[in-house]
Amino acid sequence: MLAYWERLLTKTPKKVIGLNSGTSYDGIDAALVELAGWGRQTRLHLIAYRNYPYSAASRRQLAKLFSPRTGRVDRLCRGNFYLGHLFATAALALIKEAGLTPAAIDLIGSHGQTVYHLPRPVMVEGIPVRATLQLGEPAVIAERTGITTVADFRVRDVAAGGAGAPLLPYVDYLLFGRDEGRCRIIQNIGGIANLTLVGGGLRPEEIIAFDTGPGNMVIDGVVSRLTGGRFRYDRDGQIAAAGQVHAGLLAKLLDHPYFAQKPPKTTGREEFGDDYVTAVLAEGAKYGLSTPDLTATVTALTVETIARHYEAYLFPRYKIDEVIVGGGGASNPTLLAMLAQRVAPVPVRRHEDYGLPSAGKEAVAFAVLANETIHGQPASFPAVTGAAHPVVLGKIIPAFGCGRDRPQEKTTSRQR
Structure with a gap:
């Protein structure tokens, strides 16, 4: 042995x-x-x-x-x-x-x-x-x-x-933290979205990482329910691209207490799973939103919660050179375009640009x-x-x- x-x-x-x-x-x-x-x-x-x-x-x-x-x-x-x-x-x-x-x-x-x-x-x-x-x-x-x-x-x-x-974050540190001259946000958008700040001379004990909120989980849940299970996710962001973000509903969704918590923090299906999707659908029905409009709005929820956490905890303290996105959300062009617009002029790239599969x-x-x-x-x-x-x-x-x-x-x- x-x-x-x-x-x-x-x-x-x-x-x-x-x-x-x-x-x-x-x-x-x-x-x-x-x-x-x-x-x-x-x-x-x-x-x-x-x-x-x-x-x-x-x-x-x-x-x-x-x-x-x-x-x-x-x-x-x-x-x-x-x-x-x-x-x-x-x-x-x-x-x-x-x-x-x-x-x-x-x-x-x-x-x-x-x-x-x-x-x-x-x-x-x-x-x-x-x-x-x-x-x-x-x-x-x-x-x-x-x-x-x-x-x-x-x-x-x-x-x-x-x-x-x-x-x-430990793996992000090993794979992306060696270039100490570049300060990077490694943004994973899986079911839950989470970030890691690496590089820029940060020591391991100074690494910042936490869950920003829902990634694809709410988008997938809304699409699956509204299409009767015909679609399990918004392929290529096509449904959201055909809709308009409803500012009133988005503002209401952003009132969730998790988004106001200070890091370190973590979340999951217990907060943003099926019960949350049911509540979102009920709110969308009150506003009479179409499937594309509601999908666009929950996509904006993911983007806005990511960007607001950058603005609250990262941008004021660090000069960010780039955001590198992985997870299933990196395959959603609509989500990526919204994120790139929201965090400009910081460039948004995908893991594929560095030889790794975003989804994997x-x-x-x-x-x-x-x-x-x-x-x-x-x-x-x-x-x-x-x-x-x-x-x-x-x-x-x-x-x-x-x-x-x-x-x-x-x-x-x-x-x-």
Whole structure:
């Protein structure tokens, strides 16, 4: 066993797969990267990236897990293993598409699927309890792939008194913070939008990062509901582009208390999920808004909350050289155009301009974090999450026998 770990730790470069399913729960992002070194010496090369969409039936199963009304204990228990199989299938499919075998892969980092996130402490029998829950059993992934798997990245930070989020700032610091002469905002627009300020001579303890509010979550929810499920998101921002922003409704939406909270802060589906979308639809109906107008308005909500946080916490203190956008929102030209107009003259670019897939940034990040974990490297910023100290993230599930001593499962490109 010791020989196995010594080989794993000293091998360079390593081939590592990162897996993630975001708060929009539309599918599994899988990225295969080569990683040399760790910490500030990390060097990354992207080999392959794919998104494996969930089937309609899978999405219905997942939706039952997110709601306190339907998320029964038996469903959560079974869903954890069900998701583990889906994540394993995605990893095996990516390996096959890359023309490799599982034996060529050194490590998997899987974020899983966040089901519930409770970063604010609640007293339970005199104990202040924070909690977070990600499903997608890593033991299933390790068993089916024969690859050592790192998962459950958020819980150690929560145990140390942090919010367990955001976790991408450490990776943003490694990938984009080396050029100290350029001060950059790394803006992720997934289901939730979050930012990281790096470069400009900032030391790790000075990194600023937090969730600005909804990213694609509300847009997707509005589009799905108003189209009766025919569309799950606003492809290329076409619906919003055909509408007009309703200033009155936008002003009302901007009154949400989360936007007035000072960072560090984090949010999720608990605040901006289905119940919030229902309230937005009701308000839109009061104003008699069309589908394009309401879609344009909630798109503006994402943009405006991002820009207002820049204006409140970043622009007054730092000379920003550029904004680099990743996440699914980077594929929405209408949203990007609105953001570029709102933050001008600061240029807005996409991760593709730097050799990374915008939609797969988080999958890449969890590959990097898995590599940090096996090297025992703390990969959290207490100033960002609120934890008492930096922590090593994740739990390690060794491959069978800590080696390659059993036949590997045949790969399949079909997502089950």
